Amino acid sequence: MEPRNQTSASPFILLGLSEKLEQETLLFSLFLCMYLATVVGNLLIILAISGDSYLHTPMYFFLANLSLVDFCLATNTIPKMLVSLQTGSKAMSYPCCLTQMYFFHFFGIVDSIIIAVMAYDRFVAICHPLHYATIMSPRLCGLLVGVPWAFSCFISLTHILLMARLVFCGSHEVPHYFCDLTPILRLSCTDTSVNRIFILIVAGMVIATPFVCILASYARILAAIMKVPSAGGRKKAFSTCSSHLSVVALFYGTTIGVYLCPSSVRTAVKEKASAVMYTAVTPMLNPFIYSLRNRDLIGALRKLVNRKITSSS
Numbered sequence: 001m002e003p004r005n006q007t008s009a010s011p012f013i014l015l016g017l018s019e020k021l022e023q024e025t026l027l028f029s030l031f032l033c034m035y036l037a038t039v040v041g042n043l044l045i046i047l048a049i050s051g052d053s054y055l056h057t058p059m060y061f062f063l064a065n066l067s068l069v070d071f072c073l074a075t076n077t078i079p080k081m082l083v084s085l086q087t088g089s090k091a092m093s094y095p096c097c098l099t100q101m102y103f104f105h106f107f108g109i110v111d112s113i114i115i116a117v118m119a120y121d122r123f124v125a126i127c128h129p130l131h132y133a134t135i136m137s138p139r140l141c142g143l144l145v146g147v148p149w150a151f152s153c154f155i156s157l158t159h160i161l162l163m164a165r166l167v168f169c170g171s172h173e174v175p176h177y178f179c180d181l182t183p184i185l186r187l188s189c190t191d192t193s194v195n196r197i198f199i200l201i202v203a204g205m206v207i208a209t210p211f212v213c214i215l216a217s218y219a220r221i222l223a224a225i226m227k228v229p230s231a232g233g234r235k236k237a238f239s240t241c242s243s244h245l246s247v248v249a250l251f252y253g254t255t256i257g258v259y260l261c262p263s264s265v266r267t268a269v270k271e272k273a274s275a276v277m278y279t280a281v282t283p284m285l286n287p288f289i290y291s292l293r294n295r296d297l298i299g300a301l302r303k304l305v306n307r308k309i310t311s312s313s
Contacts, residue, residue: 011091012184013173016084017272028085034284035078041287042067048300051307055300058136059125062118063290065145069114070283073107076100077178077279084177097179102160104178108278109152109206112255115247116210117144122241123217127224155202162195175268178279182258182271203259211252218245246289250282 017027045067049055080100084090092100124135159181166188176183181199185192221241254274291297 010168010172011093012097012179012187014081014084014090014092014177014179015173015175016081016090016177017276024085028082031078031085031280032082034280035074035082038074038078038280038284038287039071041291042071042283044301044304045287045291045297046071048297048304051304052300055296058121058141059118060297061141062114062121062145066111066114066118066286069107069111070286073104073111073279074283076103076107081177092179097184098160098163101163101179101181101184102156104180104279105159106152106156108255109155109202110148112206112210112251113148113152114145115244115251116213117148118244119214119217119248120144122244123221126221126241152206155206158198159195159202162198166190166192166195176272176275178275180271180275183268199259203255207252207255207259211248211256214248214252247282247286250285251278254278254282 016024018024046064049060049064077100080092121136125132128135163181163184166185167190168187169189171187174183174187181195185195218241225238225241254277258271258274291301
């Protein structure tokens with residue numbers, strides 16, 4: 001059998017988070033609860049924002065897009081893992097693996113850029129409040145969301161085209177719970193230098209660059225907040241920004257460790273732990289982080305729930 005034919009015929013075996021059978025029931029219950037919380041939380045935010053005209057502002061427009069991306073990112077990886085834990089079937093065909101890989105990077109890139117866009121929105125709102133409505137026009141907001149989706153589509157497709165040229169003629173066991181680039185590349189018996197260089201370039205563009213821009217934005221925001229004369233005004237500004245900084249710390253802290261740190265310091269266990277943070281934990285926590293300190297969003301959620309209760313009765 002030719003190596004390329006073997007690649008297409010032999011499925012990848014996703015070993016999952018743990019190879020111990022006694023832990024599978026616990027993992028299934030834990031990730032099922034996390035996924036349900038992710039779905040309910042993010043969909044509620046989307047429905048609340050879309051159903052309340054008072055929240056039709058740039059900040060909530062970006063938040064609704066972030067919730068949609070988080071929902072899709074979690075849905076791309078967690079349900080397959082739950083099925084594997086429940087049935088014991090860990091095989092994934094080569095086309096399915098590439099498909100999952102495409103959507104994982106597609107939504108991951110959009111997620112990273114939208115988080116940076118939200119930092120820019122807060123920067124304009126706090127540092128240039130009088131010009132906020134003019135700067136954050138509907139046209140600019142549409143571009144700030146639309147361009148990342150188009151850019152991510154191109155980058156993710158390039159990743160898949162580079163992966164499709166590789167040959168996998170050895171072991172097909174992947175020490176991960178979904179098809180990600182780095183663990184799959186280790187299984188290839190052909191040269192992967194082009195893939196690895198492209199990963200570093202993309203990581204620099206969609207992880208390092210947004211992260212630096214966020215830090216620069218919040219440095220300016222912090223300086224502006226310290227100039228606010230009233231303690232109440234400073235407290236409100238800090239409260240608005242602290243939730244976003246929590247998301248930044250969770251998301252970029254783990255993705256930088258996976259895609260920008262040297263391979264010599266990365267292990268399969270560290271990669272899986274980091275992946276859990278940005279594919280499961282962050283999408284689950286985002287609705288709570290953004291809603292618990294936001295009275296407007298809490299009010300919109302209450303209106304949504306009350307409307308559903310009234311219509312059902």
